[in-house]
Amino acid sequence: MTVQINQQKMVDYLYEAERDVKEVIKLTDDYPQLTIQEAYRIQDALLARKLEENGTKQVGVKLGLTSKAKQQMMGVNEAIYGYLHSDMLALEWEAIEFSQLIHPKVEPEIAFFLGEDLVGEAVTEADVVKATKYVAPALEVIDSRYKDFRFTLADVIADNCSSAKFIVGSKWVSPHMLDLGQIGMVLSKNSAVEQTGSSAAVLGHPATAIVWAVKELAKVGKGFKKGDIILSGAMSEAISFQPGDTVVADFDVLGSVTLSCN
Numbered sequence: 307m308t309v310q311i312n313q314q315k316m317v318d319y320l321y322e323a324e325r326d327v328k329e330v331i332k333l334t335d336d337y338p339q340l341t342i343q344e345a346y347r348i349q350d351a352l353l354a355r356k357l358e359e360n361g362t363k364q365v366g367v368k369l370g371l372t373s374k375a376k377q378q379m380m381g382v383n384e385a386i387y388g389y390l391h392s393d394m395l396a397l398e399w400e401a402i403e404f405s406q407l408i409h410p411k412v413e414p415e416i417a418f419f420l421g422e423d424l425v426g427e428a429v430t431e432a433d434v435v436k437a438t439k440y441v442a443p444a445l446e447v448i449d450s451r452y453k454d455f456r457f458t459l460a461d462v463i464a465d466n467c468s469s470a471k472f473i474v475g476s477k478w479v480s481p482h483m484l485d486l487g488q489i490g491m492v493l494s495k496n497s498a499v500e501q502t503g504s505s506a507a508v509l510g511h512p513a514t515a516i517v518w519a520v521k522e523l524a525k526v527g528k529g530f531k532k533g534d535i536i537l538s539g540a541m542s543e544a545i546s547f548q549p550g551d552t553v554v555a556d557f558d559v560l561g562s563v564t565l566s567c568n
């Protein structure tokens with residue numbers, strides 16, 4: 307029997323799960339035939355609802371599943387992308403409210419701030435570096451709306467790739483000032499080291515991950531604009547946190563960025 311995909315119903319389902327801070331059964335339990343293309347259309351429509359109802363603005367894009375380890379865990383060999391919007395931006399000096407999240411985890415990333423548009427299928431790593439005005443240390447909070455953080459690729463794409471919040475550190479550096487492919491990082495929680503990682507874990511080089519995203523966006527007639535922020539992908543495994551925790555990611559050259567949770 308073929309089950310019809312009702313896109314608006316799925317958008318409302320995911321929107322309400324996030325708004326009401328409740329975990330839900332993954333979409334593919336009821337719609338196992340959900341395709342990647344349909345999932346990206348749901349993601350677009352979810353963004354449209356947020357822009358309309360929450361008065362938020364799209365400020366960029368985040369890349370997900372950029373490490374071979376995460377791809378293997380999900381049995382895929384492609385990265386994914388989701389949208390960043392202004393109400394996801396959290397500040398280092400304001401604690402994140404745990405009660406507004408379902409089962410959050412945090413992961414260290416490098417944020418790219420674009421000084422030029424970045425579009426088209428012919429883009430190269432050198433174009434990414436040229437278009438980037440600054441890079442900065444960042445923490446991404448992911449908070450899948452699905453029960454137990456379990457999902458298929460289509461599910462997680464529809465859910466805007468588990469995006470919830472992001473924090474950018476205060477030290478912004480020209481991409482010409484460092485070797486972007488070899489930035490080491492230590493992630494600590496309450497002063498105990500939890501993870502170590504490298505920018506090399508991000509598809510070999512964060513600029514390579516961004517090239518991938520530009521090419522994917524070009525296929526659907528989109529691209530990056532001057533002023534956009536790109537979270538280029540996790541440099542280590544994500545870790546969970548609880549009220550009262552402080553998480554610090556300390557990067558070579560870029561310095562550190564802190565998350566605290568109430």
Ligand code: 0L1
Pocket residue numbers: 368369370371372446448450462467468539540
């Ligand atoms: O930002 C990410 O890499 C998350 C992508 C979705 C998978 C997950 O929630 O772990």
Ligand code: MG
Pocket residue numbers: 368369370413415446448537539540
């Ligand atoms: Mg991420």
